[in-house]
Amino acid sequence: MPSRTVRTTLAAPVGLPGRRGVTFARVLSAEWGKTASLSSTWCSVLAAVVVNAAVACFVAYDAGYDLSAEPPGLLHLLTMALVATQLPVIYVGVLVSSSEYFTGSIRATLLAVPRRLQVIAAKTITVGVVAALSGIAALTVTYLAVLPFRHRVDLTLDFSDGETTRVLGGFVLYLVAVALLCTGVGTLARRPAAGLVVAVGLLFLLEQALTMIGSTAALAVLPGWAGRLVATPDVGVAATVAPLGTGLTPWQGYGVLLGWTALALTAAAVRLHRSDA
Numbered sequence: 306m307p308s309r310t311v312r313t314t315l316a317a318p319v320g321l322p323g324r325r326g327v328t329f330a331r332v333l334s335a336e337w338g339k340t341a342s343l344s345s346t347w348c349s350v351l352a353a354v355v356v357n358a359a360v361a362c363f364v365a366y367d368a369g370y371d372l373s374a375e376p377p378g379l380l381h382l383l384t385m386a387l388v389a390t391q392l393p394v395i396y397v398g399v400l401v402s403s404s405e406y407f408t409g410s411i412r413a414t415l416l417a418v419p420r421r422l423q424v425i426a427a428k429t430i431t432v433g434v435v436a437a438l439s440g441i442a443a444l445t446v447t448y449l450a451v452l453p454f455r456h457r458v459d460l461t462l463d464f465s466d467g468e469t470t471r472v473l474g475g476f477v478l479y480l481v482a483v484a485l486l487c488t489g490v491g492t493l494a495r496r497p498a499a500g501l502v503v504a505v506g507l508l509f510l511l512e513q514a515l516t517m518i519g520s521t522a523a524l525a526v527l528p529g530w531a532g533r534l535v536a537t538p539d540v541g542v543a544a545t546v547a548p549l550g551t552g553l554t555p556w557q558g559y560g561v562l563l564g565w566t567a568l569a570l571t572a573a574a575v576r577l578h579r580s581d582a
Contacts, residue, residue, distance in 0.1 A: 329423050336427040340401050340435065349393035350439045353480075356393070357443040358450040360386035365454035379460045380469060383447050384476045384536050388509065391529075394439055394480050395508065398432050398487025399500035402573075406495035421577050429488050429570065436484035440477035468539055471555060475535030482532060482562050483508060489569025493576060507565075525551050525561070532562030 340346055361382040368376055402425075405411035418424050451458060463469055487504045494500035508529035515523050524530045525546075534542050534555040546553050553561075 327418055327420070327423075329427070332418050332423045333427040333430060336424075336431045337434075340431045343400075345400060346397055346435060349397045350435065350442065352393040353390045353439045354443045354446050357383075357386045357390040358447040360389065361447045362450050362454070365451045365458045368454070368457045376458045379448070379451070379458065379462055380472055380538060382451055382458060383444050384472055387476060387479065387533060387536055388529075390439075390443055391480060391483050391508065392505070394436050394484050395487050395504050396501065397435055397439075398484040399491035399494075399504055400497055401432050401435075402428055402488040402491030403495055403497050403500045407497055422574055425488075425492060425570070425574050425577055428492075429485055432484045432488045433481050436481045437477055440480040444473060444476060472536055472538055475537075475555065475559065478559065479532050479536050479562070482559070482566050483529075486528060486562070486566040486569050489566065489571075489573040492573035493569070521549055525549055525553055525558075528562045528565035531558035534558030 364377055364385065365382060405414060414424060415421060451460070486508075487500070490504045490507070491497070491500040494503055507527075512524055512527050512530045515521065515527075531553065534545065534553065535558060537545065537555065542555055
C-alpha cells in the first residue's frame with residue numbers, strides 16, 4: 306500500500322520582533338521598564354510634588370496673618386520650594402544609575418547590550434523624563450493646592466511676560482539637569498549611598514558651607530546655586546548675584562549647571578566604556 310506524504314503548515318510566529326539584534330529603542334524600552342517598575346521612582350515623584358505643594362500652602366496660609374505685608378504672588382509660590390523639591394529628584398537620578406552596580410545586575414545588562422554607551426544614554430533619557438514629569442506635576446498640583454487661599458495671595462500669572470515663562474520653564478529644566486547630573490554621579494560612584502552623598506554635597510551642602518565661611522565668590526561656579534537662577538524671578542536674581550559682584554544672568558547660571566552635567570555624564574560614559582562592571 307503506497308505511503309502518503311502528510312504536509313503540515315506551521316503558523317508564522319507571532320510577537321517576535323521584525324528586526325534582530327539589540328537596538329537603542331529596545332534598550333530604552335528596557336530601561337524605562339526597569340525604572341517604572343521601581344516603587345521608589347514613583348514615591349520620589351510623589352514626594353517632590355507633595356513637598357512643593359506643602360511649602361506653597363504653608364506660605365499662602367501664613368500670608369493671611371500679616372496684613373501689612375504684600376501678598377505673595379503665584380509665581381513665587383509655585384517655585385519657592387525648588388531646593389527641597391530637588392532632593393527626591395536627586396535620589397531618582399542616583400538610584401537608577403547606581404543600583405544595578407550595587408546588586409550586580411549590571412553584568413547581565415552589559416552582557417545583553419554590548420554597546421555600553423547605549424546603556425548610559427537610555428538611563429539618561431529615562432531619568433530626564435521622570436524629572437520632567439516630576440516638575441510638571443509639582444507645578445500643577447501646587448497651583449491647585451493654593452487655590453483655596455485665593456483671598457490671601459495673588460493668583461494672577463501673565464504668560465505673555467518672558468519672566469513668567471522663564472521661571473516656570475526653568476523650574477522644570479533645572480530638575481531635569483539636576484537629575485542628569487546625578488545620573489552621571491551615580492554611574493561614577495556605583496554605590497547609591499556614595500552617589501547620594503556626593504550629589505547632595507555638590508548641589509546643596511557645599512554652597513551652605515561656602516556661605517558660612519564667607520567664600521561667597523565661589524558660589525557662582527557651583528551647579529546648584531547658579532542653576533537655580535533660571536527658576537528665580539528677576540528681583541530675586543538681582544538680589545542674589547549683587548553680593549557676589551557678578552553679572553551672572555539666569556541663563557548663564559543654567560549654563561554653569563549644564564556644564565557640570567555634561568562633565569559628569571562624559572566622565573561616566575568614559576568609565577563605563579573602559580572599566581569592568
